[in-house]
Amino acid sequence: MRFADSSMDKHPLLTIRQLDASYGPVQVLFDIDMEVYRGEIVSIIGPNGAGKSTVIKAILNIATPCAGNITFNNREITKLPTHGVAALGIGYVPQGRIVFSNMSVEENLEMGAFLMKEHLARKVAVDKVFDQFPRLRERRRQLAGRLSGGEQQMLAIGRALMLDPTLVILDEPSLGLSPKYVDIIFEHLIALRDDGRTLLMVEQNAARALSTSDRGYALELGKNRYTGTGKELLANPAVRQMYLGGGNTLSTAPESFHENASPTACNAPTSLSPTSLSFHRTMGHTT
Numbered sequence: 001m002r003f004a005d006s007s008m009d010k011h012p013l014l015t016i017r018q019l020d021a022s023y024g025p026v027q028v029l030f031d032i033d034m035e036v037y038r039g040e041i042v043s044i045i046g047p048n049g050a051g052k053s054t055v056i057k058a059i060l061n062i063a064t065p066c067a068g069n070i071t072f073n074n075r076e077i078t079k080l081p082t083h084g085v086a087a088l089g090i091g092y093v094p095q096g097r098i099v100f101s102n103m104s105v106e107e108n109l110e111m112g113a114f115l116m117k118e119h120l121a122r123k124v125a126v127d128k129v130f131d132q133f134p135r136l137r138e139r140r141r142q143l144a145g146r147l148s149g150g151e152q153q154m155l156a157i158g159r160a161l162m163l164d165p166t167l168v169i170l171d172e173p174s175l176g177l178s179p180k181y182v183d184i185i186f187e188h189l190i191a192l193r194d195d196g197r198t199l200l201m202v203e204q205n206a207a208r209a210l211s212t213s214d215r216g217y218a219l220e221l222g223k224n225r226y227t228g229t230g231k232e233l234l235a236n237p238a239v240r241q242m243y244l245g246g247g248n249t250l251s252t253a254p255e256s257f258h259e260n261a262s263p264t265a266c267n268a269p270t271s272l273s274p275t276s277l278s279f280h281r282t283m284g285h286t287t
Contacts, residue, residue, distance in 0.1 A: 039197075110126065
């Protein structure tokens with residue numbers, strides 16, 4: 001397996017600095033720092049309620065960033081509407097293998113090309129996804145609701161690739177999949193990285209995520225706890241004890257509430273434009 005060498009590119013593709021974020025009046029993230037370099041797979045791990053999914057939702061401005069900053073490709077995106085983030089080259093694969101069940105595989109992929117105006121460009125993008133996921137080509141006219149769980153996850157990833165994003169963000173890509181399809185999905189993620197994609201993923205299967213990743217971040221209750229290469233984190237006794245099934249001693253809480261949540265420090269309401277709301281629904285999000 002090839003791992004990226006971030007030293008070859010001294011400037012991160014994505015930078016998060018001193019990020020606080022909230023859902024309405026409830027603060028969930030506290031002073032988060034992260035970097036993602038081109039050609040890497042980076043994983044975010046942690047127990048339930050650690051704020052893992054909130055980090056990626058803050059990047060997409062679904063959760064409200066209320067302090068700190070996020071830059072992508074040297075551009076500030078902290079307050080950029082969600083559809084604007086997508087237009088800059090960030091693809092999103094939401095949790096739960098969300099597809100349009102009553103539409104065909106090909107129609108689902110075309111929904112991911114909502115910013116493309118040219119029919120030919122959409123066709124080329126679909127063909128590229130089929131090259132990446134040959135099984136989807138075999139099922140191109142099949143209703144998405146009749147696919148297996150693993151095939152639906154391939155479709156969700158393929159839809160996120162339709163706009164040829166520079167960075168692909170994935171929320172729990174292995175959740176609910178059989179061991180066979182977990183292997184298949186991670187093989188596809190490695191292939192995407194080897195083809196030059198940059199991936200940032202939240203993953204509940206921490207051991208598998210770290211063994212696949214160039215680098216990782218471990219969170220606890222909305223704060224940075226550990227960071228390092230995937231190999232370093234796997235070898236760290238404290239990480240193994242706390243995150244990899246060695247007896248989790250960390251506090252956990254629902255993603256929407258934390259024991260150290262502050263109702264006043266980060267209470268700006270989320271404001272979504274109609275275009276952003278359309279993007280959320282296309283990517284499988286409801287608000």
